[in-house]
Amino acid sequence: MMDIFFEKEYGKLYEELENGKCEVFDFHHPLGTVRHLFIKREIPLAVRTETYHDIVTPYGYGGPLILNCESGNKDQLVEEFHKAFQQYCKENRIVAEFIRFHPILKNAEDFKSRYEVKFMRNTVGTNLKDYDDPVQSEFSKSTRKSIRKAIRDGVECRVTKNPKNLDKFKELYHLNMERVGADSYYYFGDSYFSQCLNYFGENIVLVEAIYEEQVIGAELHFLYNNLIHTHLSGTLAEFHHLSPVYAMTAAIAEWGKKNGADLVHAGGGTTNEPDDSLYLFKKKFGQNTEFEFHIGRKVWNEAVYSELCEIAGAAPDEEFFPAYRSSSCKENLVGSVQQTT
Structure with missing residues (x-):
């Protein structure tokens, strides 16, 4: 495949x-x-x-x-x-x-x-294929509670396949990178996003969290065959109390299930430690689904x-x-x- x-x-x-x-x-x-x-x-x-x-x-x-x-x-x-x-x-x-x-x-x-192959860490996914209700089966109880609260508080999600532009997403993503002090390696410029649309517009699924008509969070996913990869994301810090990431993660899982995808792959943590905070956060959305990530080295x-x-x-x-x-x-x-x- x-x-x-x-x-x-x-x-x-x-x-x-x-x-x-x-x-x-x-x-x-x-x-x-x-x-x-x-x-x-x-x-x-x-x-x-x-x-x-x-x-x-x-x-x-x-x-x-x-x-x-x-x-x-x-x-x-x-x-x-x-x-x-x-x-x-x-x-x-x-x-x-x-x-x-x-x-x-x-x-x-x-x-x-x-190759000299080495296991690094586990990555996390939300299994859509084997569950009638992936949110109920894969998401933790506290996560489902946060999603319900976000909806009650007025957060809505918009899912767009093949978006016309990524302007708002770029803005949120760059703000996010600045806030966390990300390495320049992860700071993708305008040309990168233009190329994404040019090469893979049909494969892009954009999820936006909206509160009082304002986009407060966005996630860029790649859909290819039956796999969805969560690629990049960004949120406005002043709205984190509304849990936009929780709402968007539920939205892509529900959209993927409805549109025949088998898996949403979220990746792993930032380190190889089993208690890595990002890994543990992602596990909230994939309690039953993990994959082993390996690297390979070769001196030719x-x-x-x-x-x-x-x-x-x-x-x-x-x-x-x-x-x-x-x-x-x-x-x-x-x-x-x-x-x-």
Whole structure:
């Protein structure tokens, strides 16, 4: 099964953010087909005057995905893919790869023999397929109480598929980012939202919380096949007492159920800790539904990777990957770039 994260246009949304170019490696073999989408980034260091690259999953999830496979031949298909992609990396001077595997499609399981795969944390979803009333079955008792109170207090929700613009959403989202002091990585500009509408207008579901004719909260979701991904959101702080997020989360679950979706995927927390506050908040809307999120690492050129780490002053086995891009190496990276340009 495909998901939006494996569409090339999705990867193109993040070329500027990752300072690279989206590429797709489609592997076709008599045993089956594998699709691999990634951002290829130039490494800002030169090894013996040669320029190299590394690759990374765009914002969200990805990794190689088996689209079809002859029964009983999955391991062989993975082996054939690995050999072909290894050659691709050699020809394209790709040194290392970092993957955020898809927790729902579970492609980490298929490729764990070829990547260093590590479990990070659980993500949360609201199961729409298996419950007649997902809000009653998946939402906690206190959450349902907050939703009823929000409705009594006058909060209404508007759900729009393929919205004409995202102007109000952008305003709320940027206010939200400023309020929480978010990293610039998450501060998407006007061009990003324009591209979202251009590439995926039909896949966007916008949920707005309205109080006394004012939009006090908004959520941007991606709908692809039978999956809904909660992508970005924003609320006005002065209306938090009205629980707009609770109302909007119920609204997308009810809309998704009515329109044939199987799942609303909310993602995980900001850390890997089981008591992460964001994770625990999301669990209120998915008490029975979790998925395992894994990352993957691969060094495709050991010799050059070691040289890059040495130039950057990084230990090759440090936790951050690739090590030569760690924050502790930034001064060395800048210095090396200046020396090689």
